[in-house]
Amino acid sequence: MDPEEFRxxxxxxxxxxxxxxxxxxxxxxLAQVEPGEIRAGFPTSPPDTPxxxxxxxxLLEERVVPGLTEVQHPMHFGWxxxxxxxxxxxxxxxxxxxxxxxxxxxxxxxxxxxEEVMCDWMRQLVGLSDRWHGTIHDTxxxxxxxxxxxxxxxxxxxxxxxxxxxxxxxxxxxxTTAEAHSSVAKAxxxxxxxxxxxxxxxxxxxxxxxxxxxxxxxxxxxxSAGRIPSAVVAxxxxxxxTAFDPVDAIADVVERSTSTPWIHVDAAMAGTAMxxxxxxxxxxxxxxxxxxxxxPHKWMGTILDCSLFYVRNGTELESVMSTNPSYLQxxxxxxxxxYRDWGIPLGRRFRSLKLWFQLELEGIExxxxxxxxxxxxxxxxxxxxxxxxxxxxxxxVALQTICVRHVPPGFTSEQLDDxxxxxxxxxxxxxxxxxxxxxxxxxxxxxxxxxxISVGVENTERHHLVALWKLMREAATSxxx
Amino acid sequence: MDPEEFRxxxxxxxxxxxxxxxxxxxxxxLAQVEPGEIRAGFPTSPPDTPxxxxxxxxLLEERVVPGLTEVQHPMHFGWxxxxxxxxxxxxxxxxxxxxxxxxxxxxxxxxxxxEEVMCDWMRQLVGLSDRWHGTIHDTxxxxxxxxxxxxxxxxxxxxxxxxxxxxxxxxxxxxTTAEAHSSVAKAxxxxxxxxxxxxxxxxxxxxxxxxxxxxxxxxxxxxSAGRIPSAVVAxxxxxxxTAFDPVDAIADVVERSTSTPWIHVDAAMAGTAMxxxxxxxxxxxxxxxxxxxxxPHKWMGTILDCSLFYVRNGTELESVMSTNPSYLQxxxxxxxxxYRDWGIPLGRRFRSLKLWFQLELEGIExxxxxxxxxxxxxxxxxxxxxxxxxxxxxxxVALQTICVRHVPPGFTSEQLDDxxxxxxxxxxxxxxxxxxxxxxxxxxxxxxxxxxISVGVENTERHHLVALWKLMREAATSxxx
Numbered sequence: 001m002d003p004e005e006f007r008x009x010x011x012x013x014x015x016x017x018x019x020x021x022x023x024x025x026x027x028x029x030l031a032q033v034e035p036g037e038i039r040a041g042f043p044t045s046p047p048d049t050p051x052x053x054x055x056x057x058x059l060l061e062e063r064v065v066p067g068l069t070e071v072q073h074p075m076h077f078g079w080x081x082x083x084x085x086x087x088x089x090x091x092x093x094x095x096x097x098x099x100x101x102x103x104x105x106x107x108x109x110x111x112x113x114x115e116e117v118m119c120d121w122m123r124q125l126v127g128l129s130d131r132w133h134g135t136i137h138d139t140x141x142x143x144x145x146x147x148x149x150x151x152x153x154x155x156x157x158x159x160x161x162x163x164x165x166x167x168x169x170x171x172x173x174x175x176t177t178a179e180a181h182s183s184v185a186k187a188x189x190x191x192x193x194x195x196x197x198x199x200x201x202x203x204x205x206x207x208x209x210x211x212x213x214x215x216x217x218x219x220x221x222x223x224s225a226g227r228i229p230s231a232v233v234a235x236x237x238x239x240x241x242t243a244f245d246p247v248d249a250i251a252d253v254v255e256r257s258t259s260t261p262w263i264h265v266d267a268a269m270a271g272t273a274m275x276x277x278x279x280x281x282x283x284x285x286x287x288x289x290x291x292x293x294x295x296p297h298k299w300m301g302t303i304l305d306c307s308l309f310y311v312r313n314g315t316e317l318e319s320v321m322s323t324n325p326s327y328l329q330x331x332x333x334x335x336x337x338x339y340r341d342w343g344i345p346l347g348r349r350f351r352s353l354k355l356w357f358q359l360e361l362e363g364i365e366x367x368x369x370x371x372x373x374x375x376x377x378x379x380x381x382x383x384x385x386x387x388x389x390x391x392x393x394x395x396x397v398a399l400q401t402i403c404v405r406h407v408p409p410g411f412t413s414e415q416l417d418d419x420x421x422x423x424x425x426x427x428x429x430x431x432x433x434x435x436x437x438x439x440x441x442x443x444x445x446x447x448x449x450x451x452x453i454s455v456g457v458e459n460t461e462r463h464h465l466v467a468l469w470k471l472m473r474e475a476a477t478s479x480x481x
Numbered sequence: 482m483d484p485e486e487f488r489x490x491x492x493x494x495x496x497x498x499x500x501x502x503x504x505x506x507x508x509x510x511l512a513q514v515e516p517g518e519i520r521a522g523f524p525t526s527p528p529d530t531p532x533x534x535x536x537x538x539x540l541l542e543e544r545v546v547p548g549l550t551e552v553q554h555p556m557h558f559g560w561x562x563x564x565x566x567x568x569x570x571x572x573x574x575x576x577x578x579x580x581x582x583x584x585x586x587x588x589x590x591x592x593x594x595x596e597e598v599m600c601d602w603m604r605q606l607v608g609l610s611d612r613w614h615g616t617i618h619d620t621x622x623x624x625x626x627x628x629x630x631x632x633x634x635x636x637x638x639x640x641x642x643x644x645x646x647x648x649x650x651x652x653x654x655x656x657t658t659a660e661a662h663s664s665v666a667k668a669x670x671x672x673x674x675x676x677x678x679x680x681x682x683x684x685x686x687x688x689x690x691x692x693x694x695x696x697x698x699x700x701x702x703x704x705s706a707g708r709i710p711s712a713v714v715a716x717x718x719x720x721x722x723t724a725f726d727p728v729d730a731i732a733d734v735v736e737r738s739t740s741t742p743w744i745h746v747d748a749a750m751a752g753t754a755m756x757x758x759x760x761x762x763x764x765x766x767x768x769x770x771x772x773x774x775x776x777p778h779k780w781m782g783t784i785l786d787c788s789l790f791y792v793r794n795g796t797e798l799e800s801v802m803s804t805n806p807s808y809l810q811x812x813x814x815x816x817x818x819x820y821r822d823w824g825i826p827l828g829r830r831f832r833s834l835k836l837w838f839q840l841e842l843e844g845i846e847x848x849x850x851x852x853x854x855x856x857x858x859x860x861x862x863x864x865x866x867x868x869x870x871x872x873x874x875x876x877x878v879a880l881q882t883i884c885v886r887h888v889p890p891g892f893t894s895e896q897l898d899d900x901x902x903x904x905x906x907x908x909x910x911x912x913x914x915x916x917x918x919x920x921x922x923x924x925x926x927x928x929x930x931x932x933x934i935s936v937g938v939e940n941t942e943r944h945h946l947v948a949l950w951k952l953m954r955e956a957a958t959s960x961x962x
Contacts, residue, residue, distance in 0.1 A: 164675020
């Protein structure tokens with residue numbers, strides 16, 4: 001395809017996307033398809049001959065669109081706000097169009113240096129000091145793995161360069177809570193720590209945050225048994241209920257210990273809130289961590305994938321991740337950042353453009369205003385739910401996630417779980433809205449399933465929450481009839 | 482930014498990209514900037530107020546374009562062909578515009594199932610049997626890490642779910658050659674094997690491919706010493722010289738052994754050649770491997786990032802990678818593929834669209850024709866170089882990579898290296914063309930540096946090679962004067 005053909009097709013595609021976005025709220029939120037249905041719409045073998053762009057657009061509508069769950073729909077309250085701001089989409093389009101390649105500074109000086117600038121701008125925007133140096137990864141799953149790898153090597157004096165993890169006699173320990181994202185355990189397993197060496201530290205049953213005294217006791221017990229505390233993963237906004245592990249108190253525990261575990265702060269979703277100065281108390285002590293990750297590709301709205309990863313000590317990271325084959329060496333080495341040594345992949349996209357475009361075209365004030373709107377909306381819905389008989393908000397609403405149950409009188413735990421899953425599935429299956437059922441054990445031990453309402457889609461306004469709250473009450477009533 | 486603003490800006494951006502691509506050959510290949518120069522063009526703090534799209538485009542030209550190394554330039558012969566076909570760019574634009582989210586089948590059935598279809602189409606197009614199941618990762622660095630993690634767990638009976646790698650007494654061994662990509666050693670270190678447990682198997686000094694008898698001897702020695710052969714990484718097209726490790730003979734060695742190491746085939750660059758039936762003899766035996774990776778985002782031209790990863794046994798992969806938190810469960814579970822369990826990240830982009838768009842809009846025949854053109858061009862240049870006094874091609878040209886030296890009579894090794902680096906840097910610094918200097922030790926032990934010419938940029942035609950060959954002779958002559 002030559003540039004003139006691209007120009008013609010590109011214009012048509014831009015119109016198609018604009019029209020698709022304009023109609024987002026006309027489509028069901030949850031894709032109304034059965035397993036295998038989208039696959040069955042495609043031929044089993046690749047095409048022999050090319051087709052026109054118009055013909056492909058028709059196929060896109062026919063074969064693909066029915067299988068899209070519309071996370072940009074204003075009635076999407078599932079998982080987390082996975083916004084895809086159109087300003088950042090433009091930056092992503094520029095990245096693809098330029099077709100640059102990040103494998104070394106020399107392969108695209110701009111790709112490296114604009115990433116440095118954007119990571120630094122974002123650092124300032126969430127109020128971190130200039131001791132932090134950042135890079136962009138795909139997801140917080142990957143950054144957690146990277147953090148636990150660096151932690152492993154710090155605890156063993158870079159043993160990877162000799163006998164590896166098997167050469168280390170004393171078991172290396174990782175501390176987190178049961179509320180941490182599933183990627184934390186996955187990262188620990190992939191890094192080789194082993195399930196037995198992941199300590200699930202107690203949480204406070206009300207706040208659902210890590211109890212520092214329990215961390216201290218677990219670390220002390222491990223140390224006295226000859227085990228090495230290697231990493232503490234603090235969740236700053238847990239996935240289930242946006243609970244905030246107390247980073248400052250955790251850092252105190254680490255400081256008092258004779259061991260020096262790496263403190264990784266996982267603020268994947270909640271990091272966006274730190275764009276608001278009034279929210280920063282929630283991660284108080286974050287300057288004392290070793291690494292921080294947060295994802296502009298969630299609530300802030302930078303198009304996936306854009307996970308920021310900050311470290312205080314880039315040298316430790318580079319010593320674990322670096323490679324330097326002759327074909328990647330250049331005369332600039334030593335004077336420049338080589339981001340391949342800051343993560344797992346060698347080849348990197350020009351991801352910083354989508355941050356730059358979003359910041360320049362939307363402006364930070366508009367982003368802050370939108371986030372404050374979402375916090376207000378969540379507080380409004382929390383109040384409505386709390387004041388309604390039979391309904392309860394089962395965890396503190398620190399940000400924009402509300403966890404609820406509707407508890408009919410006299411229900412057993414089992415009946416309650418059936419009821420919860422029935423009403424939430426009725427809403428989700430209808431396509432009118434989407435909420436996430438999740439297991440959240442509460443101190444009353446009544447029911448294990450609850451429903452998470454994650455507020456924050458770019459186009460979600462108060463009237464959408466009013467509509468949702470009506471849907472919820474209707475669905476709960478129907479479930480009982 | 483609302484969809485109508487996006488429409489207006491998007492049209493302007495498409496035009497900007499088309500114009501930028503049309504002028505690719507008018508810009509220097511290597512960015513003509515100093516370290517820090519691009520960074521210095523940006524303010525040190527983020528902007529307070531938004532700007533117009535026109536103003537941003539002007540900044541893009543002013544601040545970013547000078548820092549782009551133009552890998553789409555027809556005189557780019559560095560590293561590998563990092564093509565970014567405009568048909569696939571359209572698919573990437575559609576992916577961003579849709580703003581879908583892959584975290585489970587339910588979060589976007591189309592994202593999952595179109596990926597299944599595209600991986601299957603691509604499987605057929607390179608002649609693999611239907612025993613292979615594929616997924617799309619970012620890069621071959623990541624897929625190699627994933628392969629070595631699965632290998633580690635297969636060798637230890639999924640020890641990650643108990644004591645982890647530290648609980649395994651017998652050292653786990655990885656086998657590859659010194660010619661393997663730097664990401665192989667990096668993956669082994671990150672997976673915890675340790676440098677001492679990476680066996681660098683001998684290569685044939687002429688073909689630069691792994692010697693199966695040396696692999697067999699190394700594995701036998703390890704087994705008799707109580708060490709466990711866990712993984713063999715076979716390079717199908719090495720980075721330096723596109724040497725082909727003999728996969729079939731390697732599989733024979735593994736079959737004769739009492740151990741069962743995982744065989745990972747790294748065909749990152751050369752996989753594209755397998756789109757041509759006449760090239761498939763080069764990876765003969767590939768059906769006997771456990772995993773294969775190849776990157777359409779290189780020579781084939783799918784926009785970065787698109788690294789295909791195929792396994793014969795998806796269950797083994799899933800057992801190492803899977804997580805199943807309650808908030809990701811749905812009634813479709815069990816009936817669908819959950820790609821989050823096929824790799825490291827949870828959140829995934831709709832990457833298959835860029836493959837689909839490229840296959841539909843370009844057509845496989847046009848892609849095959851282009852690859853055959855590149856093979857012809859490389860053979861032509863090889864012939865020219867071989868027939869010129871003082872010049873030599875120092876490794877077999879299996880595909881499109883030509884490794885050369887210009888050897889003035891009577892030069893010592895040191896003089897030769899100086900000369901080689903001088904003439905290649907003169908070309909690169911001029912911006913007229915780009916070639917990669919690389920260390921390649923040859924049996925004559927004369928000189929350690931050589932120059933790699935990687936043919937295969939989408940717009941590189943014979944006349945560009947004619948021009949390159951003229952530049953090379955001129956630069957070598959100048960270097961001596």
